[in-house]
Amino acid sequence: FTECSEIRLKNTLEVALVLDNSGSMNDLGSGTGEKRIDLLKTAAKQLVDTLALQAQQMKQVSKPVQFSLVPFAASVNVGPTHDLDSWMDQDGISPIQHEDFDWTKMTAADNPDKYAEKLNGVWYKRGTGWGDTEDQPLTRFSLFADMTVESGREEVPNSRQYICDEYRRNGTCRTGHWTTPEYIYTTSRYASWQGCVEARPYPYNNDDTTPSTATPATLFVPMFAPDEAGTLWLDFNRDGANDVTYLSYGYGNNWWADWPYYTDSPTASQRQSDMRKYFLVKPYGSKSAASGDGPNSSCTTNPIT
Numbered sequence: 001f002t003e004c005s006e007i008r009l010k011n012t013l014e015v016a017l018v019l020d021n022s023g024s025m026n027d028l029g030s031g032t033g034e035k036r037i038d039l040l041k042t043a044a045k046q047l048v049d050t051l052a053l054q055a056q057q058m059k060q061v062s063k064p065v066q067f068s069l070v071p072f073a074a075s076v077n078v079g080p081t082h083d084l085d086s087w088m089d090q091d092g093i094s095p096i097q098h099e100d101f102d103w104t105k106m107t108a109a110d111n112p113d114k115y116a117e118k119l120n121g122v123w124y125k126r127g128t129g130w131g132d133t134e135d136q137p138l139t140r141f142s143l144f145a146d147m148t149v150e151s152g153r154e155e156v157p158n159s160r161q162y163i164c165d166e167y168r169r170n171g172t173c174r175t176g177h178w179t180t181p182e183y184i185y186t187t188s189r190y191a192s193w194q195g196c197v198e199a200r201p202y203p204y205n206n207d208d209t210t211p212s213t214a215t216p217a218t219l220f221v222p223m224f225a226p227d228e229a230g231t232l233w234l235d236f237n238r239d240g241a242n243d244v245t246y247l248s249y250g251y252g253n254n255w256w257a258d259w260p261y262y263t264d265s266p267t268a269s270q271r272q273s274d275m276r277k278y279f280l281v282k283p284y285g286s287k288s289a290a291s292g293d294g295p296n297s298s299c300t301t302n303p304i305t
Contacts, residue, residue: 232255
């Protein structure tokens with residue numbers, strides 16, 4: 001850095017500062033009591049101040065030096081408030097919208113009331129089982145909206161009974177048990193998009209082409225970290241009995257259950273990409289994913305806008 005500060009500007013200069021702002025920057029720097037991110041801020045400010053001071057000596061050009069900031073992390077967070085913006089892929093037309101997704105398992109033959117159909121390169125919701133969203137495109141945004149979990153329950157009054165198991169000679173009950181009460185379950189969204197986006201496909205990952213629906217690849221796609229193979233919960237109907245056998249592939253982002261009704265032995269890759277699983281309702285009281293796991297996995301940075 002000291003050598004760089006001795007450079008004398010002779011022409012216009014554009015400087016892009018690619019700065020690491022990932023979680024590890026919260027650690028202390030080697031041989032110092034300061035956090036890495038604080039050291040980085042200090043160094044970046046010194047560089048900008050030094051170059052700006054040199055630029056003041058150049059009177060023949062209006063903009064002798066210009067700076068841009070490129071955050072470097074596992075993901076880039078544009079902010080969840082941009083979910084309806086026109087530069088985001090709202091209609092599932094980007095060529096990377098369905099990476100890691102296999103909609104072909106959701107056929108009309110399997111479920112005529114709720115299936116997926118591909119038309120002109122776009123996947124659509126078909127069947128009355130989709131409710132108000134029937135015939136709308138299937139996208140990562142729609143996935144966030146459609147994944148549900150039983151988040152609460154309320155006991156139905158007078159639905160629990162006391163059953164006597166053993167009577168005394170005088171007809172009174174010696175021992176007994178209460179039946180399991182009936183419950184009304186409420187559901188809610190499992191997760192909401194936290195604002196991180198995927199890199200655009202080449203060549204738009206290397207330039208600043210304005211996003212446009214006329215060129216679908218220029219649109220930004222919300223990040224959705226797929227559930228990796230493995231069964232997170234085993235009881236799908238809350239009857240206390242396991243419906244599937246525990247299966248783990250040791251993957252780190254296993255936050256949902258695999259599709260439980262296979263008649264064959266699919267590979268881990270097939271289990272991961274099978275989209276039918278996301279429309280299972282996560283049962284009340286079922287096992288939760290590990291901290292940090294989920295469709296927003298690796299979306300750990302603050303919004304840049």
